[in-house]
Amino acid sequence: MTLAPRITMITLGVADIAASTAFYSKLGFKPSSASNDQVTFFHMKGTVLGLFGRDSLAADAGLEPTRPQSFEGVALAHNLSSREEVDAAFAFAVDSGARPVKKPEEVFWGGYSGYVADPDGHLWELAHNPFMELDADGHMQLPQ
């Protein structure tokens, strides 16, 4: 047996569903009508972005909720087509309420990237990777 290569949803545990939904909506993501007071599902052309109460998410997994940390060991990346687009996205995200974590700069692997954090500290990298094309849906074209 094997698992099919898919990530159906990424669920971020948040302190305030309404506030985080407003934040991501302002960024440009559109909530599905399947969302309710307890959970938000964003249309993302593939893997769904979900927001759920942090304590509820821990409880769903049968784990003790922990205190949010500055670094949780996970980052989501949103790639863009040029350095200029990265700079514009970074400024726009910060204007929309993201916390600036690292200003965009040239990075060791030959790309250009910065980091922002959402209202709960979840990390997003805003990146341009000159070695990987994005397809029409914005997905990275990885070599085989």
Place this chain on the structure above:
Amino acid sequence: MTLAPRITMITLGVADIAASTAFYSKLGFKPSSASNDQVTFFHMKGTVLGLFGRDSLAADAGLEPTRPQSFEGVALAHNLSSREEVDAAFAFAVDSGARPVKKPEEVFWGGYSGYVADPDGHLWELAHNPFMELDADGHMQLPQ
């Protein structure tokens, strides 16, 4: 301005790239030839799954690395088409080295799900949602 609705990559910070690459490969995910000793990229039909050193990921964001916690406030979901498939995927993941976190059971929202953790504690939910169809690529068909 808005950001396009996309998550290009989910990067999981890991202690041992080779061990985690072997774990996810055993699950059935295929590393891209763009991978190297420092980073693994898995083909996932959309959002890429990346593995990167936990300390390196923190450093890339300019943050202090933190100690991994039992619950990091994020979960990845892999949805399946029936309860039987969830049970089989759970058993297979545990056989492949995942840590069982919660055995699959009926959950409050009307679905059926369990949780496992990868070698670094990153949470995966294995779920059947009877209200959401999966398309040919395995992506959830969210209502508008």
